[in-house]
Amino acid sequence: MDMQILSAAFSLVADPTVILVVIASACYGLFIGCMPGLSATMGTALLVPLTFFLPPIPAIAAIITASAMAIFAGDIPGALLRIPGTPASAAYVAESHSMTLKGKAGTALGASLWFSVLGGLVGSAVMIGLSQPLAEVAINFSSFEYFWLVMLGLMAAAFVSTGSTVKSLIMLIIGLTVSCVGLNNPAGIPRYTFGSTDLMGSLGLIPIMVGLFAISEVLRTVSVPMKDPAPAAVVLGKPFREMWALTKKFKWNFFRGSLTGTALGLQPGAGPDMAAYISYSVSKKLSKEPEKFGTGHVEGIVEAGSANNSALSGAWIPTVVFGIPGDTITAIAIGVLFMKGINPGPMIFVNNPQDIYAIFMIFILANLLMLPLGWMTIKLAGNILKVPSRVLVPIIVSLCIVGAFAINNSLFDIGVILVFGIFGYLMEENDFPLAPLVLGVVLGPMLELNFIASLMKADGNLLMFITRPVAGALAAVTTILVVYSIISAIRTTRRVRPV
Amino acid sequence: MKLSDDIWALIFLILAIVLFSSGFQFDDMPGQSIGAGTFPKVLGCALAICAMTLYLNEGRKSRTYAALAQWARSPVYLGNVVAVLGSLVFFALTAGRLGYHLSVFICLMIMLLKFGNTWRNSLTIAAVTAFVSHLFFYQVLRVPLPWGPLPVIY
16 A cells, blocks of 8 residues: 555545535434434435535545444434334344333443444455455355345344244245335336335335334334333433443454454445344354343344444445445445546556545544544433423324335325334234344345346256355355254254143 | 234235235246246245244144233223324325325324323424424425425425
8 A cells, every 4th residue: 555645545534624524424424313214325315416516535425424324323213212213223123222121221322332333443444455355256246146145144134033933934024025016026027016106116115114113112102101201211321431341241243243244245235234134143143141132132232233334334345346336325325436537446446546545534534433423412312211202202203204205205105104013013012023024125126136037047957056155155054044043943942842 | 912823824824825826927037937926936935834833833822812902992092092093194194285284283283182291282392393394304305295285485
C-alpha cells in the first residue's frame, strides 16, 4: 500500500464536508433504524436524491454511514418493544426483549452497540486487507454453491428457535410459501395472485415483519391488564462497564460472528439478515449454556450483533472489486458510484486507488462514530419505556400504519400488517416461532432461483448438486446440522418420555 | 385461541395438499420439465412431512382440541383487541377519502379512549401524533400520504 495514496485518501476523508455528511447521515441512519417499518435499505434509497448534490466521497460516505447506523439501530426497538427495526435484528429480537423484561435492557443494548462496532471494525479490516483474494473466491460460486449456502442459512434458522424444531421448520416452509406469491419466480408467471395487481409484486417483507412482530405484540399487550412501566425495565445503567467483561468472556463468539458475517456478506443476496440468523444459531449450538437461549441470554446477541454489522462491510468487497452488489444496499451504492464517475471493478485499484481507500476509511470512521451516537440514541430511546402502555400502544399502531404505507405508498400493505399481525399472534400463542418465517420470506426467491437454475444445469443428474468441492462441503455441513439436530431432538424426547 | 397440535397437523396437511396440487396449475418452462410449479410442489411435500412429524411427535398429548384465550371472554380485553384491529381496518378503508390526518386521528382517538385515557389527553396526543408523523413522512421522507378533504398546507 502506497503511503502517498493513503495520505491522499486521508485528506479526502478529513474534508469538513465529509465529516459533516457522516455525522448528519449517522443521525439519519439511527433514526431510520429505530422506526418500526423503515428498513436500512429504504433509508439508503431515500438518500440517493441527496447524493445528486454531493461530491463523490461525501455521497458514498452518506450511504455507508446511514446503512451501518440503521442496521445497529434496528436492535433498539427490538430490545425495548420487541419490534425489530430491520430484518437483521429479527433473529435475536426475542432474546433481547427477554433481557429487557428481566431489567437488563442496558446490557442487551450495550452489547448490541459494542459488538456492532467491533464487528464492523473487523469487517472493515478484512475488507481492507483481503478484498481482492476474497472476492475472487466468491466470484467462482455457481448456483449449486448458492443453493447450499441458502439451505444452510434456512436450516440454521429452523434450529435457532427454542422449542419444537418441527414447528420451526413448518414456519420456515410457510415463509418460503409466502415468498412464492407474485411474479418474482424464475418463470416469471404470476402465482397465487388471485387476479390482484397488488399481489403481482409479491408481499412486502417490511409490512409482513411489522405485522408479525409489532401488531402481534400490540395484541398481546392490550389483551391483558396494561401496567405502567415496571421500574426494572427502564433502568439502562452503565452497560459499558460490563462490555469489557463480556468481550473477554465471549471473545470467540465475537470473532466467529465477525468472520461469519464478513464471509456471508461477500455472497450476493446473503447480507446481514442471513449472517445474523446463522450466527445466532451457531452460537446456540456451540454454547456451553444452550438452555439459556431464548430466556434473555446475551451470548447470542454478541455473536449475531457482530455478524450483521461485519456483513455490511463484507458486502462491499464484491461491490468495489467486481462491481457485483453483495446486498440491496450495495446495489444502490453501485448506482451512486457510477453516477459519480467511480466505476467499481478490478481497475478501481489502478484508476482511483485514493477513492477506494477513502471508502475503506469511512467504514472505520462510521463504526467509531457509532459508539457515542449509538449510546446517545439508546439513552433517548430508553425513555420510550417510561411512557405508559395505554399511550404508547396507539402511537406504535399509528407508526406501523404509516411505516407500512410508506414502503409502496399503498393501502394494501395495511391489510398485510393486519393479516400477519393476527397470524403472528395466533402462531405464537400456539408456540410456533416467528423468526424462521421471516428468513423464509427473505431467502425464498434466492433459494428458488438457485434451485431451478441448478436443476436445469444438472439436467436430471442430481449428483451435480454435490460434486463441486465447495457445494459438496456446504451440503455436508447442512446435512450434519440437520442430522445432529434430529438426534438431539430424539434424545430430548426420550428423556422427557421414558419408555 | 389455542389449538392442539393434532389440529395444527391436520391444518398443515390440508395446506400441504393444496400447495402441492396448486403446483400443477403452472406450466413448465419451454423445453424443460420444471417451471413455476416445481418449487410449490417441493414445499408441499416438505410441509406434509413436517405435518405428519408434528402429529407423531407433538400430537396426541393434549386432550383439549381447542381453547379460547382468557381475554376473549372478557368484554374489556376483547374490546381492546377489536379497537386495535378495527383501527387498522378503518384506516385501510377510509384513508383514501378522509386523508391521512383525519383517518389516523380517528384511529388514535378510538384506541386512546378505549385504553382509558382522558378526553383531553387523547385529543392532544392524537392531534400531535397525526400532525408530526404526517409532517415527517410527507416532507422529509417524501411519502405521498393522502390529504383527503384538508387543504395542502405544506
